Each structure stands twice: as structure tokens, then as C-alpha cells.
Amino acid sequence: MDSDLEYEDAEPQLDNEASPVVVNDGSAEEPAPASANSVVQDSPEKEQNAEDQAAASEAVEDVGAKKLTEVENGAAAPELVPESSNDNNGADETTGATEGIRHGRQTNRAFSLDNARRKALILEAEGKEDLDFSCNILVLGKIGVGKSATINSIFGEEKTRTDAFNSATTNVREIVGDVDGVKIRIIDTPGLRPNVMDQGSNRKVLSAVKKFTKKCPPDIVLYVDRLDSLSRDLNDLPLLKTITAVLGSSIWFNAIVALTHAASAPPEGLNGAPMTYEVLMAQRSHIIQQSIRQAAGDMRLMNPVALVENHPSCRRNREGQKVLPNGQSWRHQMLLLCYSSKILSEANSLLKLQDPNPGKLFGFRFRSPPLPFLLSSLLQSRAHPKLSAEQGGNEGDSDIELDDYSDVEQDDDEEEYDQLPPFKPLTKAQLVRLTKEQKNAYFDEYDYRVKLLQKKQWKDEIRRLKEMKKRGKTDLDDDYMYANITGENDQDPPPENVSVPLPDMVLPPSFDCDNPTYRYRFLEPTSTVLARPVLDAHGWDHDCGYDGVSLEETLAILNRFPANVAVQVTKDKKEFSIHLDSSIAAKHGDNASSLAGFDIQTVGRQLAYILRGETKIKNIKKNKTTGGFSVTFLGDIVATGLKVEDQLSLGKRLSLVASTGMMKAQGDTAYGANLEARLKDKDYPIGQSLSTLGLSLMKWRRDLALGANLQSQFPIGRGSKIAVRLGLNNKLSGQITIRTSTSEQVQIALLGLVPVAASIYRSFRPSEPSFAY
Ligand SMILES: Nc1nc2c(ncn2[C@@H]2O[C@H](COP(=O)(O)OP(=O)(O)OP(=O)(O)O)[C@@H](O)[C@H]2O)c(=O)[nH]1
Helix, strand or coil: CCCCCCHHHCCCCEECCCCCCCCCCCCCCCCCCCCCCCCEECCHHHHHHHHHHHHHHHHHHHHHHHHHHHHHCCCCCCCCCCCCCCCCCHHHHHHHHHHHHHCCCCCCCCCCHHHHHHHHHHHHHHCCCCCCCEEEEEEEEECCCCHHHHHHHHHCCCCCCCCCCCCCCCCCEEEEEEECCEEEEEEECCCECCCHHHHHHHHHHHHHHHHHHHHCCCCEEEEEEECCCCCCCCCCHHHHHHHHHHHCHHHHCCEEEEEECCCCCCCECCCCCECCHHHHHHHHHHHHHHHHHHHHCCCCCCCCEEECCCCCCCCECCCCCEECCCCCEHHHHHHHHHHHHHHHHHHHHHHCCCCCCCCCCCCCCCCCCCHHHHHHHHHCCCCCCCCCCCCCCCCCCCCCHHHHHHHHCCCHHHHHHHHCCCCCCCCHHHHHCCCHHHHHHHHHHHHHHHHHHHHHHHHHHHHHHHHHHHHCHHHHHHHHHHHHHHCCCCCCCCCCCCCCCCCCCCCCCCCCCCCHHHCCCCCCCCCCCEEEEEECCCCCCCCCCEEEEEEEEEEEECCCEEEEEEEEEEECCCCEEEEEEEEEEEEECCCEEEEEEEEEEEECCEEEEEEEEEEEEEEECCEEEEEEEEEEEECCEEEEEEEEEEEEEECCCEEEEEEEEEEEECCEEEEEEEEEEEEECCCCCCCCCEEEEEEEEEEECCEEEEEEEEEEEEEECCCEEEEEEEEEECCCCEEEEEEEEECCCHHHHHCCHHHHHHHHHHHHCCCCCCCCC
16 A cells, blocks of 8 residues: 555546536435436545545554554463564554654555564564553443443453342443553443433433542443344434533544344244344344444444353363354453554554544544535536516516517517418317318318417517516506506506416326325415425335425615525435525616525535625626635534636527636635526427536546537427437446337337337246346
């Protein structure tokens, strides 16, 4: 291993996906699943951890070698006479080794226990100076699990009383002794109770433990439980949470789980047959480790597990040491684990790793702010909130965009619909009697007229809004009321806000009668707050899948400033996430508007608080320029970002949006740029065809992510539509999706049977090459 540890320069890899918008879940620990719209960032922490752990292992090899052998060989002094000499004492050696790692002096050497033992034998045979190594161990655990018995086993003599029926340890006490030349100080504690109701008394015990540990801080925490208790769920979580609440979550960073009764016959499993030893051990270890992770609130913790058997008639090896059913001497292994953990912890603090929790042992931390994720969210183009018609605004695109339709009045085909000859729709019975050509001609005429009517209605609406804008809403309303009263009303009444039922939820790809989507429909909301359940699309089969709720509200603050608040909260057994998006806008004359926003987002396991602001100015008729900034507070990290965006309309159909920006935190900077071109139907939104091409570029540290994304939807014939989506990135991975929907061609729906038929065929002929659908 090359131990040139430049922690600040850890180089996380950007893994790219084609995308105009670079998205990341922001977790520095858990990379987000890649999607067509995402650039996923590998965890810098993963690489860092591996490097740190390996580096620290080397420190242990050097420093711990001597003690490891003492433990392995009992107190017996080896007969070897050394050729080399080393006068360093333990502390100097620890410092030297760890300093060596820090300055990159370590050479490539594989860690091996044999090497360590050999080196330790030499050092011991020298025998000039003892290492003066000691270890303070705090023993915690439920009542009667074998804490005191384990302590007695460690010392090899009865140092503390055990009791099979009553609580044997009633107060916190210290037991000191010498184990194979190592000074061990153990803090024995009264047993804790797992019931929720007993947490008050646990708290008292733990407060006493806390007082004691202030005087004598433990190097290692031994959390004792029984291997043979058949608990499959997280029953002990209340107890573990109480321990965390009183002693702090750092108590778990140097904790080792000790499982007693390790030589007992495994109990019966759920199916009535006895479990195998390995299954039992894996199951118990997993449950306890998982509970500790939850209690500590750190899902990366992986506390080592040591097996213990205290029964006096436990099988022994030739050296007289108690052994487990697998033949291993558990006491040496457990002590080895304790000593190496302590040394590793010391090495860690000497290396001064960037660790917010000093002394943290089993999960080295390195937090790097997810700059690409923050930058991509800053670069997203945002529509400024508008006042709705009821709020005194002119509904829809009120501030600048209305002018985009300035040519509405000059359109030649404006009156086309009114000039059409009368048309009488045919009944079904009449339609049946038509020939195929007549039918086609009839439907062509019908579609043409529908399109012209929609166009006319849309233009009327635009004209009305422009009129309102010109004269002010109140004037218009007064005129309208006056006209009504005097009977001179020759205008259409302003269309009322038609309430539209909420669209149905996305249906799952295959039918499942348990899925609530098939059973419930949403009612139209009557209040201004729009509340909807959020479906988790990646849920389990037959799972309800609704783990979240989203709320949206549009407000007019002081009747002048339009504001939007949208919050989505998702919570399941394991995770909680919140996404709040709030903005308020203010107009400056006709050609500029500003927006201020406050967002809260779950990034990894932290909450990010984002303050942002931007101003949009319409500098020439078809061009809008936006300048914006954001300040993100993520734990103790503050990331600041800037962006510039330009929106340009080229004719009626083509629009371009280009944005560029940077995000900075802790001396680290990410740069990004997005370009989006949008080609609309001539009659958009009446005509539905729309194509979007997006390009994105993100540079962070030495990684460059480039993505391209093309989306296009267009109608074919009367009742069919095709949507194509294509994504590609600079690592040449991507995705193509083609979606066709039709209300006419049954034969297209039948194409869906092809994959089914193919998979049936494959199940009969497994040797045939397979195809991916
Ligand atoms: N067979 C077997 N029995 C054990 C083992 N460890 C402890 N025991 C027995 O379990 C009973 C309780 O052990 P203790 O050491 O008193 O348990 P404790 O956790 O210290 O109990 P409190 O101090 O009361 O909380 C005693 O009868 C021990 O002999 C083990 O590994 N195997």
C-alpha cells in the first residue's frame, strides 16, 4: 500500500449519466442510483476509509506487534535472541509509526500476523523495556447476560461475583488486574433492562457509569449479550437508545460486541430444526450491529463481534485455554481485538484524521460537501411565482412572457374558424354507413375544426389576459359588470377557474389487486392547499408504497408578492427525508422580477438549508438574463454558489436556455454549464409535438462529466403518439426509451405479448441466446 495520505486531495470519481441537469442525492456516503438524469458521485469516504483503515493497520502492525504476541503466547517469554535492537518505548513507537504514515514514509508491505508475531518475539526477547501497555474496558449489557462471568474469564480468576438467579452486580465498580503483562482496568456495571418501562432505572445506572467514566475514560466498550437468545427483531433498541442518550453516540465508536454462551447448543430455528452455529452467530451479530447502528444514528458503524464462553466445563485446548466449538481460543481473540482497537484508536488520533468525533474508531469519517449536486440544483431554471387571477394577478404567464404572444392579434387565420361553413357531427349509426374514404375525409375535417376551435379559444384567453394587464383587473371587472347591468355586454364572460380533478396516480407496470392505486381515486381539493400522497415506485411487491406526503400552497403575501411553498416528507421504517421548496417573487416594472427562496433538503443523513436568490431581466424583446446565488448550510459546511442564465427565443418555435455557474466550499470548487434547446410545434400548446435537447457539463476536482439528453414527442396519425428519450454520457453509457401510445391500433398493444412469448420460449429452450427487452 502506498500510504501517501493526502486527505484533502482524495479524488472521488464522477460517474456520469447523460443529462442536461446533473443530479445527485447528495449523500457523501451512499451514491445515488444512476438515472437518466443523474450524474452519480462515488463516495469519497469509501476510498478514504479503505486507505485510512489500511494505513492504520500498518500502524498497528508496528506498534501492536509486541503486545499481540504477548497475548497470543500467554506470558511465556520467548527464547529467541534478537539481532536487532530497538530502544523505543511504546508511545514513541506509536508516534513514529503514525507520523511515518502521515508523511508518506511507509513502504509497500502486506500486513501479516506472522510478521507481527516474529517482530514482537524479537522485541520481547530483547526485553530491555516493557511497553507499559494498559487497557481500560467498560462492560455494559443486559441483566444476567454474563458480564461478571466474562470479567472473571478475562482475569482467569474470580474477581467479581456471578449469580444465576439474581442481579449480582448492584453498583458500578472497578476491577484492576494484570493479564499477561497488560494492565487491565475493567469497569463492571449493574445489568440493564430492555423493557421500555425500565428505561428510567437504566438512566440512573448509566448516569452513575458516566460519572465513573469521567474519572477513568474507557478505551474499549464491551457490550455483552447472549448468543443463544432468540431475538429476531430490534427488541433492545429502547435500551441501546438510552445508552446513547446518556453516554453519547461516541460510546459506540469503540465498542465491541461480546456474545456469551457461545458453546451452548444452538436453539431451534423457526422451522423447529436446530440452527447451525454459523447461522446463529451471523443472525445475532447482524441484529445487534443493526440495533447499535440505529441507536447511534450512524448506519456505517460495524462493531466487531467477539464470542465468549464462560462455563467452567467449557472445552479446553492443550494449553488449557477455553475453546469454542470451532476450536478457537476466544479469550485471546477477544483481548487481541481490544488491544488492537485501542492502538488503532490512538493511531487515529495521532493522524488527526478529519473526524468530527475524536476517538472514533470503526468508521473513519471524511465529509466532502456534494458540490455537483448543489450546483446542479442551483443551475436549474426556475419559473418565478405569479399571482393567480383571484389573487389580483393576471393568471398564468403574467410578467414578461405574455409579450411572447404579441403576434396573436396579427394572425391571419384568426377568424378562420368563424368563416368555416356549418358542420353537423354525424351519429354513430350514420358513421357506420360511410365508406372508408368518406370516413377518413370526415375525421380529417373534424380534427381540423377541433384544432381551429382550440386555437381560437386559446387566443381569446391570451387576448383577455393582455387586456387585463393593460387596463388593470379592477377596471376590466367594473366594465364587465357595468356591461352586464346595462345589458350591453357583447363580450364573453371571463372564464371561471374550472376545477380539474386530480390526475390518477401512476399505475404500477403489472396489475396487483393489493395496490391501492387500483382502489382509490382522489377527490378534488376544496382548499388552496394541495395535499397528495407520494408513491414510492421502487417498493416491494404488494407493498402499499405510499410512504410520503406532499403539500403545496400558493400565496399572495401582502396581496402583492406571489409565493409558493411545496413540501414533501417521506418516512419509512428506515429513512426520513424532507424536501421543502419555498419562493417569493417581486416584480420591478414590466421587465424585471426577483425571486428569493429558502429550501430544506435531506442530503445523505444531514439536512441542507439553502438560501437562494435571483433576478430575471428582460433586456431585449426575446431575451431574458438571470443572475442568481445560493448559500447552503450543510452541517458545519457552508457552500456558496453563483449562476448566470440566458433564455433566448428564436422565432415562435425555438427557444434556448444556457446557464453556467460554480459552487464553492472548503476551498473546493465545482464548475458546471447546461444548455437546453427546445423546439415546439407551430401551434403549441394545441399541437403537441415538442423536442428538447440538453447538454450538461460538470467539472469537479479532476473529473469531467459530460452528458447529452434528447427528448422528443410527436403525434402519428389521429390517435397515436410516440415519445423518444435518449441519454448518453462521456463514458459512453446511456439509455434509449421509446414509448408509444395509441387509442386505435390494437396490434401495437399486442406487441406487448412478444417479450412474454420470448420468455416462455426461453424457458423451454434455455440454451438459446437471450434478448433484453
Ligand atoms: N453456560 C454459560 N453460562 C454463563 C456464561 N456466562 C455467564 N453464565 C452464567 O450466567 C449467569 C449470570 O452471569 P453473570 O456474570 O452474573 O451475569 P451478569 O451479566 O454479570 O449479571 P448482572 O451483574 O446481574 O447484571 C451465571 O450463572 C453464569 O455462570 C456462558 O458463557 N455460558
